[in-house]
Amino acid sequence: MLDHNLPTEAQLSAAIDSAKCRVDVDDVYFVACGGSYALMLPAEYVMDRQSKTMAAHALNAAEFKARAPARLGKSSIVILCSLSGTTPETVEAARFARERGALTIVLTTVAGSPLDEVAEISIYYKHDPKRLETNDAPALLARLTFGILAAREGNEVVAKLDAALNQLPGIVDKAVAAHEGRIATFAEDHKRDTVIYTMASGGNYATAYSYAICIFQEMQWIHSAAIHAGEYFHGPFEITDFDVPFIVLKSLGASRPMDDRAIDFVTKYSNRVTVLDAEELGLGALATDIVEYVEPLVFGALLRVYCDKLAFSRGHPLTVRRYMWQMEY
Numbered sequence: 298m299l300d301h302n303l304p305t306e307a308q309l310s311a312a313i314d315s316a317k318c319r320v321d322v323d324d325v326y327f328v329a330c331g332g333s334y335a336l337m338l339p340a341e342y343v344m345d346r347q348s349k350t351m352a353a354h355a356l357n358a359a360e361f362k363a364r365a366p367a368r369l370g371k372s373s374i375v376i377l378c379s380l381s382g383t384t385p386e387t388v389e390a391a392r393f394a395r396e397r398g399a400l401t402i403v404l405t406t407v408a409g410s411p412l413d414e415v416a417e418i419s420i421y422y423k424h425d426p427k428r429l430e431t432n433d434a435p436a437l438l439a440r441l442t443f444g445i446l447a448a449r450e451g452n453e454v455v456a457k458l459d460a461a462l463n464q465l466p467g468i469v470d471k472a473v474a475a476h477e478g479r480i481a482t483f484a485e486d487h488k489r490d491t492v493i494y495t496m497a498s499g500g501n502y503a504t505a506y507s508y509a510i511c512i513f514q515e516m517q518w519i520h521s522a523a524i525h526a527g528e529y530f531h532g533p534f535e536i537t538d539f540d541v542p543f544i545v546l547k548s549l550g551a552s553r554p555m556d557d558r559a560i561d562f563v564t565k566y567s568n569r570v571t572v573l574d575a576e577e578l579g580l581g582a583l584a585t586d587i588v589e590y591v592e593p594l595v596f597g598a599l600l601r602v603y604c605d606k607l608a609f610s611r612g613h614p615l616t617v618r619r620y621m622w623q624m625e626y
């Protein structure tokens with residue numbers, strides 16, 4: 298649902314128009330920190346899969362500035378995201394990109410924030426981790442990325458994006474209802490765990506990464522790592538054992554065979570694997586050429602419900618921090 302008090306739609310159109318007007322665009326950088334960085338990974342995936350002329354790079358904001366890509370300049374678009382608009386590394390990255398002549402487009406919830414001030418174009422979004430609105434950051438990043446692809450290359454998949462995004466809230470509601478029992482069991486079974494791994498591939502790796510670093514490590518102080526399903530066989534599978542917990546996301550996209558291979562192995566040697574399958578969640582109802590670009594959003598919203606319940610069972614609210622925002626770092 299659109300919030301007509303926000304200028305989001307006009308800002309999104311302005312951003313796409315600016316990208317269209319650039320003489321050359323060779324590179325699109327997706328730059329942020331933490332959970333906002335995780336949101337950039339599906340956008341990088343979209344660009345890699347769809348663009349014939351633009352290379353995509355998702356980078357942590359401090360890494361982006363330190364790396365100072367030699368190609369960064371007038372033929373670059375730098376898309377940045379910060380919920381608060383205040384994360385210093387992201388603000389610095391935006392300033393650096395502007396100085397290099399790149400088109401800077403930022404997504405933030407806070408008008409007038411340092412990031413908003415420093416960027417050429419801002420898009421304001423609404424944030425609710427359990428709802429999937431078309432004016433929240435994950436959907437806006439998909440719309441912006443596909444919008445740029447359509448404006449510069451005539452990409453036609455974009456035509457299916459809005460219809461798919463509009464179906465997601467209903468899909469999430471059904472999935473949450475269908476998983477009610479599994480969510481309660483998961484929370485009880487995992488409330489004393491000190492480690493939970495996440496695993497995925499393709500665009501869903503972003504969701505696995507986000508849940509490993511933001512939810513389990515940051516908000517629950519549970520050890521975790523996001524394992525890429527393709528990389529699982531090249532080191533991580535050695536930690537698999539009957540009592541080691543995993544959450545595995547199974548795609549309906551190009552990476553599904555990678556997920557299948559990892560699931561076959563991990564479920565053979567661990568008794569504690571939670572598999573969330575995009576097909577079983579009802580994502581098969583979406584057009585086949587769009588589904589892999591929107592499934593990370595559905596996995597993210599469903600996992601949030603799993604983790605809210607887990608946090609409750611553990612008596613550890615998702616809002617508690619030891620270091621973040623508590624001290625200098």
Ligand SMILES: O=P(O)(O)OC[C@H]1O[C@](O)(CO)[C@@H](O)[C@@H]1O
Pocket residue numbers: 330331332333378379380381382383384387511515
């Ligand atoms: O730049 P943002 O989106 O405000 O993020 C700031 C912080 O919020 C998180 O994304 C989640 O708490 C952290 O990972 C990050 O350090």
